[in-house]
Amino acid sequence: MTVLKGRVAVITGGSRGIGLAIAHAYRAAGAHVVLAARKADGLAAARAALEAVEAPGGVHTVVANAGEPDQAQSCVDETMARFGRLDILVNNAATNPYHGDLIDLDLPRAEKTVRVNQYGMLAWIRCAWKASMAEHGGAVVNIASVGGLIVDPHIGYYNATKAAMIHMTRQLAYELGPKARVNAIAPGLIKTELARAVWEVREPILTAKLPLRRLGTPEDVAHAAVFLASDASSWITGQTLVIDGGALALPIGVES
Numbered sequence: 001m002t003v004l005k006g007r008v009a010v011i012t013g014g015s016r017g018i019g020l021a022i023a024h025a026y027r028a029a030g031a032h033v034v035l036a037a038r039k040a041d042g043l044a045a046a047r048a049a050l051e052a053v054e055a056p057g058g059v060h061t062v063v064a065n066a067g068e069p070d071q072a073q074s075c076v077d078e079t080m081a082r083f084g085r086l087d088i089l090v091n092n093a094a095t096n097p098y099h100g101d102l103i104d105l106d107l108p109r110a111e112k113t114v115r116v117n118q119y120g121m122l123a124w125i126r127c128a129w130k131a132s133m134a135e136h137g138g139a140v141v142n143i144a145s146v147g148g149l150i151v152d153p154h155i156g157y158y159n160a161t162k163a164a165m166i167h168m169t170r171q172l173a174y175e176l177g178p179k180a181r182v183n184a185i186a187p188g189l190i191k192t193e194l195a196r197a198v199w200e201v202r203e204p205i206l207t208a209k210l211p212l213r214r215l216g217t218p219e220d221v222a223h224a225a226v227f228l229a230s231d232a233s234s235w236i237t238g239q240t241l242v243i244d245g246g247a248l249a250l251p252i253g254v255e256s
């Protein structure tokens with residue numbers, strides 16, 4: 001498959017989990033990938049794993065915190081210097097430092113959550129837009145969450161930032177068209193480190209009621225991220241694609 005042949009993709013949070021699976025899928029589809037994350041050792045391991053698979057596209061890594069706009073700018077500058085273009089941006093990095101009721105939320109953790117998940121998304125899009133997409137076009141894929149569409153007793157504030165991502169996806173689709181397309185993916189529970197505490201001890205219970213009877217894998221999300229970045233989705237913008245094994249399709253009163 002070469003639907004992304006020669007394209008250049010920046011993926012925040014690209015060193016493991018969903019971001020790394022997207023990087024593998026993009027390379028397999030012919031793209032060059034630039035991975036951004038906070039820890040150099042994780043990036044080095046991800047790079048080695050990617051380069052162990054034969055593919056025409058290059059791999060570049062940049063240490064960058066998704067919540068720091070100057071680091072977003074440096075990553076985009078490095079991408080432009082190395083590859084001369086930036087066609088695809090995947091806003092995948094997120095943080096979730098607060099579990100509990102909204103009413104008890106403290107300002108430092110609220111600010112960190114907004115800074116990475118919500119303002120960070122906008123900052124990276126602005127850098128990519130100004131550096132390349134405003135002139136040459138491109139596709140943005142924002143990794144939101146089904147949490148942005150439902151009420152949850154534990155992670156309401158994180159979910160509020162995901163809801164904001166979904167809304168900003170529509171707003172930016174309006175503002176950046178026709179040059180750039182902006183879409184989002186809302187994953188359900190995916191078996192990654194981030195969600196290990198949720199799925200590891202309860203997997204049989206969690207899957208029993210899901211219409212598709214299994215939890216998600218990073219690859220389930222990656223396949224959709226290839227579609228939304230490719231010309232196969234060239235008339236789709238402002239949308240959020242739910243990938244949840246059918247969790248949101250359950251009747252009221254049946255918990256997933």
Ligand SMILES: NC(=O)c1ccc[n+]([C@@H]2O[C@H](COP(=O)([O-])OP(=O)(O)OC[C@H]3O[C@@H](n4cnc5c(N)ncnc54)[C@H](OP(=O)(O)O)[C@@H]3O)[C@@H](O)[C@H]2O)c1
Nearest residue numbers: 013015016017018037038039065066093094190192194195
């Ligand atoms: N797993 C799920 O069930 C699930 C469900 C719905 C939505 N999502 C969303 O999917 C996305 C990826 O989650 P995941 O499950 O793949 O998580 P993960 O396995 O924990 O991986 C997170 C990645 O993001 C990087 N990262 C974390 N904070 C960062 C920051 N401030 N700046 C830059 N990079 C950062 C991590 O590397 P460093 O630690 O080195 O920075 C790592 O590469 C997130 O947006 C998450 O909200 C996940």
